[in-house]
Amino acid sequence: MKGIYLVTDSGLCREKTLEFTVTEALRAGVCCVQLREKNSTTRGFVETALRVKASMADVDVPLIINDRIDVALACGADGVHIGQDDMPAVLARKLLGPDKIIGLSVESWEDVEAAQELDVDYLGVSPVFPTPTKTDTKTVWGLEGLARIRAFSRHPLVAIGGLDAANARDVIRAGADSIAVVSAICGTADPYGAAQILCETVNFNLDKP
């Protein structure tokens, strides 16, 4: 899972549907889609997840559900992304079984150390830079913090927070495997074009470091 990792935000998609944004981002080559619906009812989240999962039937890109293991199980998602206020990782693994993807946000150095012992598939380094789409985080890691986590952790790293085409290469160079974006795709009028530039930026960088 290397490349651009789309995290959705229905609110940011505005007049565009969430499915349109996801489809356009997939067409441009994103490597992962995470559905994040913090203000939805369970019913609404499940219905959205089932629609998006159906729309991803023909692509070999994982669908990840933010926080809600019940929604992930209900829609047959490929995994979940959990934060430090979500289901504990050990319980999440127990409920999801050995094959599902579990991503875990790390928001402090203690989180990074604790994650070393956990059966998770990647760490979400959150946030790398200040971001308006997530305001409940403690530490802004910066490129130095990201590099420090890269040197220490045994897990792949998905960087998130304030990332765009202008800083994506620096973030990859600092040690991220993937660049997660919310507003840089969802908040644009042309999600395909925005995702394409991001994918090209990162792929160029991966080929010629």
Place this chain on the structure above:
Amino acid sequence: MKGIYLVTDSGLCREKTLEFTVTEALRAGVCCVQLREKNSTTRGFVETALRVKASMADVDVPLIINDRIDVALACGADGVHIGQDDMPAVLARKLLGPDKIIGLSVESWEDVEAAQELDVDYLGVSPVFPTPTKTDTKTVWGLEGLARIRAFSRHPLVAIGGLDAANARDVIRAGADSIAVVSAICGTADPYGAAQILCETVNFNLDKP
């Protein structure tokens, strides 16, 4: 499952802990405990549910989780209570298996008719009377609505909404199998005493209708 059905509200418990309220209500003879935590993080809800489940190890009373099938699975609860905005009942049954309890709130006559075909264990008739602890409901059923559901439905009925020791007998006479209360137990200084009066009221009524 006949008798007094406790639905928790951490906010109403105020200086008392939720576990204290649950323990006192169980000591007084409630027939079911439902944890409802609408404002908690997933982590907070799971931790509360694990604590309450552990405190109920020695009693033969089911623990039901409101809405969150992930939390129910994580804490080994006996079932879930779902509303019309929660996980669809068919998916909930699939995730929980055949043996767990599923309760479903009915808030319109269409809900009652649709529930007839669903593999659920009881209907929550919500609300019977106006209530300050749940403000997002559509229909106030009244005793007439409850009696109409009783005449139609194949499921046991748990009445909820504005119920207390003063109206519990009327609600049982109108067809409810159980009386669900939130504030009438959680909102009192003496949850044991409040639950005991409710249990006696309902049991007296069941013995001598």
